Every structure is written in structure tokens, then in C-alpha cells.
Amino acid sequence: MRWERVRSLGLILAGLVLLGTGLVRGEARAVLAKAVRICLECIGIG
Amino acid sequence: MHRGSRLRVKRRFTQVACALVANGYLPGFVGAAIYQGPVKYACVPFLNCHSCPGALAACPVGAFQAILAAPAHGVSLYITGLVSTAGAAVGRAICGWLCPFGLLQELLARPQAHLVRFPRALLALKYVMLALTVTLPGIWVGAGGVGAPYFCKYLCPAGTLEAGILLGLRDPALRPLMGTLFAWKVTLLFVFLALMVFTYRPFCRTLCPLGAFYSLFNRVSLWRLNLDEARCNRCGACRRVCPVHIPVEENPNHPECIRCLECTRVCPADALRFGRASAEG
Numbered sequence: 001m002r003w004e005r006v007r008s009l010g011l012i013l014a015g016l017v018l019l020g021t022g023l024v025r026g027e028a029r030a031v032l033a034k035a036v037r038i039c040l041e042c043i044g045i046g
Numbered sequence: 047m048h049r050g051s052r053l054r055v056k057r058r059f060t061q062v063a064c065a066l067v068a069n070g071y072l073p074g075f076v077g078a079a080i081y082q083g084p085v086k087y088a089c090v091p092f093l094n095c096h097s098c099p100g101a102l103a104a105c106p107v108g109a110f111q112a113i114l115a116a117p118a119h120g121v122s123l124y125i126t127g128l129v130s131t132a133g134a135a136v137g138r139a140i141c142g143w144l145c146p147f148g149l150l151q152e153l154l155a156r157p158q159a160h161l162v163r164f165p166r167a168l169l170a171l172k173y174v175m176l177a178l179t180v181t182l183p184g185i186w187v188g189a190g191g192v193g194a195p196y197f198c199k200y201l202c203p204a205g206t207l208e209a210g211i212l213l214g215l216r217d218p219a220l221r222p223l224m225g226t227l228f229a230w231k232v233t234l235l236f237v238f239l240a241l242m243v244f245t246y247r248p249f250c251r252t253l254c255p256l257g258a259f260y261s262l263f264n265r266v267s268l269w270r271l272n273l274d275e276a277r278c279n280r281c282g283a284c285r286r287v288c289p290v291h292i293p294v295e296e297n298p299n300h301p302e303c304i305r306c307l308e309c310t311r312v313c314p315a316d317a318l319r320f321g322r323a324s325a326e327g
Contacts, residue, residue, distance in 0.1 A: 004323040008134060008268035015131030022124025027113070028087040031124065034112040035096040035104035036082040041199035042097045042108055043210035044228035045220065 053311055057143055064092075065146035067102070069208070074099030078216035080209075089125055091132040092145035093256050095198075098208035099216070107179065107256055108205070111195030115183035119193070129256065133263035137270060141250055141257050142304035147204045148250055154242040160289035162245040168252045169302065175201070176258035197255060199227070203235040204249075211235075246289045251302065261301035271298035271305070272324040277317035284309035284318060294318070 022028070040046030068090050071081040080099055089104045096104045110125045132140055141148050175197065183193035198205050210231060214220055241248040250257045264270065273295065284294035287308045292300035294309045298318065310318045 004266075005268065008266055008323055011134035011263070011266060012131055012268060015127045015129075015134050017127070018123045019127025019131060022122060022127055025123065027120075027122050027124035030113050030116075030120075030122070031089060031104045031109045032084070032087045034109050035086040035101075036080070038080055038209070038213065039095075039097045039108060039112065039195065039198065039205070040223075041195050042095055042202065042205035043213055043220075044199075044206055044231035045210075045223045045225075046194065046199060046227075 053307055057306065060143050061146070061149040061152075064144045065149055068092075068094045068146060069098055069100035069102070071100045071102050074101075075212070078213060080213075089128055090144075091129055091140050093147050093202075093204050093254060094145075095202070095205040095208045097205065097213070099212050101208070107202070108195055108198050111179060111183045111198060114180070115187075115193035115195055117191045119184040119187075119191075121180075121184075129259060130263075133260045133267065135268050137264040137267035137299070137305065138257065138260045138301075138303060139267075139269070139305040140260055141254075142306045145250070147254075148247060148304070150207075151242045151247045151249060154239065155246050156243055159242075159244055160246040163291055164245070164248075164251060171252050172254055172258035172261075175253050176255040179255040200230070201234065201253060203231070203238045206231040206235040247304070250304065251290065257304075264299045264301050264303055264305075267299075268322055269320065270323055271303070271307075271309070272319050272321060273298045274315075274317045274319070277315045279315050279317075281314060283312045283314060287312045 074080055078099070080097055081102055085102045086096065086104050089106045089109055091106065093107055094101055094105050096108055106125045106129050110122050113120055113122045179197045182196045185193070186196065187193045210228060214224055238249055278295055280295055282295070288294055289306060289308065290302045290304060292302050298309070305320065307320055310320060
């Protein structure tokens with residue numbers, strides 16, 4: 001039981017580290033830049 | 047109210063609330079613009095096209111591909127971390143409880159839709175989609191080294207429904223630009239809408255790259271289905287009610303499980319519980 005929980009918590013922690021690293025690298029700005037424009041490909045034009 | 051009925055109501059309420067909050071930018075539905083405010087720094091952990099007039103946050107699949115397709119071809123650690131954290135926490139409960147496109151598929155499904163089984167090859171197709179989604183925009187590049195969000199461009203019916211049709215209806219400037227690609231995507235959308243009536247969640251189970259990604263976490267997520275082997279009498283009630291046909295009593299955290307928790311509702315021995323990983327799970 002303990003091992004399974006440790007593994008799950010480790011994965012969550014690894015995910016949070018990736019997320020935090022991405023934020024520090026300013027990736028949220030890149031997401032914003034993409035998401036505020038109409039994605040022509042997504043709507044079937046591009 | 048019976049515990050099982052409460053569970054169903056709770057799940058439906060969560061799905062509807064999530065769909066409304068994720069697409070809560072009402073001025074977008076009135077005009078033809080999309081939301082451009084700071085909430086779009088954030089990604090939702092489920093499929094929800096950020097070009098939908100109502101979308102308040104970014105779609106992880108669309109944003110990941112768009113960043114990968116840009117000339118720098120960067121892999122977004124922010125989005126990878128976000129969906130990994132969500133997956134490691136609850137696995138495909140994201141699909142079953144939060145995804146608005148999943149909700150649409152459930153609302154359209156006939157009561158007998160869950161009786162239709164998909165061949166294994168079709169179920170495996172979503173993993174191919176996942177592999178292509180996270181690689182192709184960075185390696186299939188055109189002029190200037192720029193790729194494209196190929197999954198969104200050629201396949202995603204959510205974008206066509208939530209964004210393409212709504213924006214096309216509202217913005218006359220877009221209409222002349224809608225050609226062969228748009229016709230293909232609308233056709234695909236209607237094929238899926240028809241399939242949604244007769245089969246249970248056809249898009250999630252065969253094509254969704256995010257569903258494929260979360261399915262990798264089902265066995266290792268912190269919150270999961272725990273089967274009490276001592277209580278289970280192998281009656282098969284869980285297997286019969288499962289809309290995605292998994293052998294619940296053998297593998298309750300099967301990759302196909304979307305954690306609708308119907309099995310916990312019908313178990314006469316109360317042997318199945320959704321919660322933190324336990325020794326039995």
C-alpha cells in the first residue's frame with residue numbers, strides 16, 4: 001500500500017515539477033499567445 | 047435519494063458545471079470574437095477548443111501542438127506537467143467527470159449504446175493518435191520550419207463543433223475561407239455525432255489523444271478503484287453495467303475505464319470503492 005501511494009505521489013510531484021519548470025520558463029505566455037488567437041486549423045480553415 | 051442515484055446526479059452535475067465554466071465567456075457567443083483575457087494563461091486538463099467563442103482557458107491538445115509546431119519546436123513542460131499531474135491524481139476520471147465533449151457524447155447516446163463493443167484495433171488507435179499528436183507538429187514542417195496542429199486541423203470534431211461552426215455562422219469574413227478542409231471536418235463531425243447516438247463515447251475511446259494519455263495513468267493514479275477481494279463474490283454485476291466493457295473484477299483500473307463509477311453503484315457486496323490507492327487495489 002505504501003509503495004503504491006509513494007509511486008502515485010512521486011508521479012504527481014514529477015508532474016508538478018514539470019509544470020513549475022514550464023511556468024518558470026515563461027511557457028504560460030506562449031500558451032496565452034496561442035489561445036487568444038482564433039486557431040484557423042482548429043476551425044477547419046488553415 | 048439512493049446512493050447510486052446520488053452518484054449519477056453528482057457526476058452529471060459536475061460535467062455540466064465544468065462545461066459551463068470552461069465555456070463561460072458569454073460575450074463570445076453574442077459577437078464573433080473569442081476571449082482574449084488573462085485566464086487563457088491557464089489550460090484546462092480536458093479537450094475544450096480554445097477557439098470556441100465561450101472558452102475561457104486554453105485546450106491542452108491545441109496549445110501543446112501549436113507550441114510544438116512553432117519554429118522553435120519546443121515541448122511545453124507546462125502543459126505536459128499539467129496533464130501528468132491530473133493523470134497521476136485521478137487518471138481517466140478527467141474524461142468521465144470533467145470533459146465537456148465526453149458529456150456531449152453521453153447526452154447523445156441511446157440507452158442501448160453501451161452494448162456496442164469496439165474491436166481492440168479501434169481502441170488502440172487512440173494511442174497512435176497520441177504518438178502522432180506529440181510528434182508530428184515538430185517533424186512534419188513546411189516553409190520556415192513551421193508545422194501545424196495536425197490533430198486539430200484534420201481530425202478534432204470538438205474544434206469543428208465548438209469553434210468552426212459557431213464562428214462560421216457569426217463571422218461573415220470567415221465564410222468565404224471555408225473550403226474543402228472545413229467540409230471534411232464537418233463531415234467527420236457528423237459521422238461522429240451519428241456514432242455517438244449508437245455507441246458509447248466513440249471519440250474518447252478511439253481517437254482522443256488526451257484520453258489515451260490519461261489511460262496510461264489509470265493503474266498508477268493516487269485515486270483509483272479499489273476492489274476488496276474478500277468481499278467480491280464474482281457475481282459479474284460490475285462487468286455487466288460497465289459502459290466500456292472492462293473486466294472490472296479482474297482489472298478495476300483498466301486503461302479503458304473512464305471512472306464513471308457505475309460499477310460501484312451496482313456492486314451488491316459493496317466491494318468496489320473509488321478512493322486513494324489501497325492494499326487491495
